[in-house]
Amino acid sequence: MRENRPSIHGILILAALATGVIVLFMTVGAKGRWDFILPFRGMKILSMVLVAYAIAVSTILFQTVSHNRILTPSIMGFDALYILIQTSLIFAIGSAGVTALDPRLLFACEVAVMVAFSSLLYRWLFSGSSRSLHLLVLVGIVFGVLFRSLSGFMQRIIDPNEFVVLQDRLFASFNTVDGDLLAVSALAVLIVSIIVWRLMHVYDVLALGRETSINLGVDHNRMVTIVLILVAVLVSVSTALVGPVTFFGLLVANLAYQLAGTHGHRFVLPIAVLLAVICLVGGQLILERVFAFDTALSIVIEFAGGIVFLALLIRGASR
Amino acid sequence: MIEISNVRKSYGDTIVVQNVSLQIPRRGITSIIGPNGAGKSTLLSMISRLAPITAGTVKVDGLDVTKTPSDVLAKRLSILRQDNRVTSRLTVRDLVEFGRYPYSKGRLTAEDRAQADKAIGFLGLEALSDRFLDELSGGQRQRAYVAMVLCQDTDYVLFDEPLNNLDMKHAVGMMKLLRQAADTMGKTIVLVLHDINFASCYSDFIVAMRDGAVVRHGPPAEIMTSEAMREIYDMDVEIREIQGRRISIYYT
Numbered sequence: 001m002r003e004n005r006p007s008i009h010g011i012l013i014l015a016a017l018a019t020g021v022i023v024l025f026m027t028v029g030a031k032g033r034w035d036f037i038l039p040f041r042g043m044k045i046l047s048m049v050l051v052a053y054a055i056a057v058s059t060i061l062f063q064t065v066s067h068n069r070i071l072t073p074s075i076m077g078f079d080a081l082y083i084l085i086q087t088s089l090i091f092a093i094g095s096a097g098v099t100a101l102d103p104r105l106l107f108a109c110e111v112a113v114m115v116a117f118s119s120l121l122y123r124w125l126f127s128g129s130s131r132s133l134h135l136l137v138l139v140g141i142v143f144g145v146l147f148r149s150l151s152g153f154m155q156r157i158i159d160p161n162e163f164v165v166l167q168d169r170l171f172a173s174f175n176t177v178d179g180d181l182l183a184v185s186a187l188a189v190l191i192v193s194i195i196v197w198r199l200m201h202v203y204d205v206l207a208l209g210r211e212t213s214i215n216l217g218v219d220h221n222r223m224v225t226i227v228l229i230l231v232a233v234l235v236s237v238s239t240a241l242v243g244p245v246t247f248f249g250l251l252v253a254n255l256a257y258q259l260a261g262t263h264g265h266r267f268v269l270p271i272a273v274l275l276a277v278i279c280l281v282g283g284q285l286i287l288e289r290v291f292a293f294d295t296a297l298s299i300v301i302e303f304a305g306g307i308v309f310l311a312l313l314i315r316g317a318s319r
Numbered sequence: 320m321i322e323i324s325n326v327r328k329s330y331g332d333t334i335v336v337q338n339v340s341l342q343i344p345r346r347g348i349t350s351i352i353g354p355n356g357a358g359k360s361t362l363l364s365m366i367s368r369l370a371p372i373t374a375g376t377v378k379v380d381g382l383d384v385t386k387t388p389s390d391v392l393a394k395r396l397s398i399l400r401q402d403n404r405v406t407s408r409l410t411v412r413d414l415v416e417f418g419r420y421p422y423s424k425g426r427l428t429a430e431d432r433a434q435a436d437k438a439i440g441f442l443g444l445e446a447l448s449d450r451f452l453d454e455l456s457g458g459q460r461q462r463a464y465v466a467m468v469l470c471q472d473t474d475y476v477l478f479d480e481p482l483n484n485l486d487m488k489h490a491v492g493m494m495k496l497l498r499q500a501a502d503t504m505g506k507t508i509v510l511v512l513h514d515i516n517f518a519s520c521y522s523d524f525i526v527a528m529r530d531g532a533v534v535r536h537g538p539p540a541e542i543m544t545s546e547a548m549r550e551i552y553d554m555d556v557e558i559r560e561i562q563g564r565r566i567s568i569y570y571t
Contacts (some may be wrong), residue, residue: 208405219388
């Protein structure tokens with residue numbers, strides 16, 4: 001196909017950039033023994049790449065099934081639900097109890113609850129006669145607010161010491177990533193990726209809308225349910241590793257659409273993942289080396305990314 | 320043959336289509352006419368499995384549309400609805416090539432590309448094939464969608480108001496094209512039409528619906544009578560025979 005060449009070029013350039021940023025991150029400012037620095041920074045890199053991947057893929061797939069380019073999974077209350085689960089756990093069994101739990105088991109339970117929530121919400125909203133996207137978004141927002149208020153309520157009445165523990169869990173950064181959790185997350189992402197890859201040809205058809213995709217022989221309800229479950233797993237992974245990152249997915253997804261210049265998900269998805277890696281690792285690099293940890297990663301990403309995004313919008317509008 | 324038996328569709332207490340039993344013959348053009356809200360589009364949606372059927376069965380060549388796997392049906396029957404909006408940026412060729420999805424699942428073979436070229440040529444879209452859909456006029460986009468469903472190469476092709484957005488010239492062109500597809504490719508085409516004169520001039524068979532039920536069906540000569548029009552539309556319509564075709568005059 002004639003439009004493939006520029007996209008493949010773009011992917012290669014982005015891959016080179018991503019590798020460059022990772023190499024920089026691994027080596028810049030390294031003082032001391034390499035056999036300490038490399039595994040230490042390697043863990044950080046691995047968690048950042050996992051999160052970047054999870055956010056990019058989940059946002060693009062979510063936007064494809066919802067036919068909307070300004071929605072992100074967090075609109076559906078996914079990350080609010082994660083906060084609620086964490087809060088209720090601490091509330092119910094206390095921080096000592098939670099720490100005693102196997103983090104892998106806990107993670108599996110969290111993912112299960114989030115997947116159950118998303119498929120329930122979807123079944124309920126889409127099995128009836130109305131299939132309104134606006135209704136879905138509205139219900140998602142309402143659920144998000146409900147979850148946040150419930151969490152807020154519980155956070156106010158728990159022991160202040162417990163609250164500190166909770167806050168620490170909710171705002172986990174890349175500097176305190178649990179090795180076990182990382183391994184489980186990597187496994188979850190790997191399994192999801194295999195399914196995502198096997199369904200690659202369906203996404204382009206789903207993007208054509210419900211009626212056209214049914215006409216082309218896609219079992220629309222089933223596919224959308226599967227995609228939403230995959231999204232739920234990916235959002236759980238990224239939220240469990242670093243906490244909620246909302247604007248980031250929107251930014252990366254829209255940049256990817258602009259750069260890809262084609263509709264094909266087999267181009268858009270890799271471009272989005274590479275962009276996410278560049279933004280996240282690059283942002284962390286700037287955070288650590290330029291601002292000396294004086295600010296939050298999300299501020300760096302959202303400031304720089306927001307400017308790029310605005311520039312793209314203005315360029316797009318004037319074209 | 321499409322066999323519709325005792326099909327009903329209701330939303331809560333509101334019945335949209337009630338106990339429709341109908342056989343749509345193989346080959347040729349069948350038009351469904353009737354006033355707004357008669358249930359024409361709903362019936363078409365149920366035949367093409369876009370909308371669930373409340374009661375009754377629809378069989379296409381003996382395949383029950385609610386039980387047959389969707390991808391098997393996609394090689395037999397295609398449907399084009401009236402409002403088609405796409406969020407992704409597609410060229411006309413991209414869209415037409417999607418018509419091969421039931422066969423190729425996204426991996427286009429040389430034969431798939433040849434079919435796409437044929438469909439693009441059939442609709443006269445060669446000059447526009449690399450243009451993006453959002454750069455086209457409503458009528459051009461409509462033709463691109465028709466090319467997609469023809470590229471799907473199914474025996475049964477269903478259209479919900481294919482003449483929407485088309486001017487006189489393109490509306491006539493579209494009907495001639497569908498006639499040609501029915502005559503030369505042996506397709507069975509089912510249309511929902513609002514312009515009864517087009518239905519009269521181009522169909523082999525007309526189904527008239529009113530209030531969710533089929534009130535009349537038969538060849539155009541039987542439907543195009545003042546008496547039938549009153550029954551269907553509740554309106555006095557003068558029917559004249561002009562150059563061997565029955566034309567209704569309902570504008571004044």
